[in-house]
Amino acid sequence: MTKTTWIAIAALGLAVPAHAAPAATMDFVERADTDTVSVKGGSAADNVGDVMTFTNPIYDAANTTKVGTDQGYCVRMIVGKMWECHWTTTLATGQIMVDGPVGDAGDTVLVVTGGTGAYRGVRGEMSIHARDAKASAYDFHFRL
Template sequence: MMGCVEDAHAEDPVTLTVYADARSGIASPVDLGAPGDSPGDLFVFDQPLLNEARENIGSNSGFCVRTLPGQFNECQWTLTMADGTITVTGRESDTGTSYIPISGGTGAYLGVRGMLATTPNGDRTFTQVLTLIKAK
């Protein structure tokens, strides 16, 4: 899985599937403003990032700001792996699949663009499918 972006030709998309595991690591809500789910509340996390075999390959860490209670957050997080990082930034829904743009990368992922589709699995894990395009 690591370095697969290096093998891609410019403009040929590469798909990676990873899993964020919110059952362990840090997952801390920060209740700001009105008590309960309200605009401006924060959620801060640093959780294991797993490959398709469910082996630990790094971390999934970042934060979300509640924008529409019960429905949406504006989030930024970084997938950290041995060969580099991928940062995503965008709107995440409480339910269903959210499509979030890649905002940058380092190491093997330097210059990549694309999208992350993240889907909650109902067990505090998330399936995250990255569609990566290597810059020319």
């Protein structure tokens, strides 16, 4: 920013947000037990507009103790490559909502749009990583 811009911001009393380190990180494992695709976009096995819905258990990072659930949906945007997803992860102390594109291959980062309870007003991101080639479970890494 120029000196004039900074003076104008100061004169208006506006705060400029600083980029801060995440306040909290949390790691979980989602077991993709209920992922179901409904063909909505055509007659092929994979179509733009298909919808995947799920309600899956969430486990601690060691994948041993169930700590919550998630539920949501994804819409196929690019055949064989990309979904657009929205879901809520429910834990004992509140819910965390995420949105964003999820690719068929590789890791993905989604935006955390908010939460309830202990997560009220949170913002940040969540990365997901498939634990195997069948995508039967995912690592969830929240940075809030």
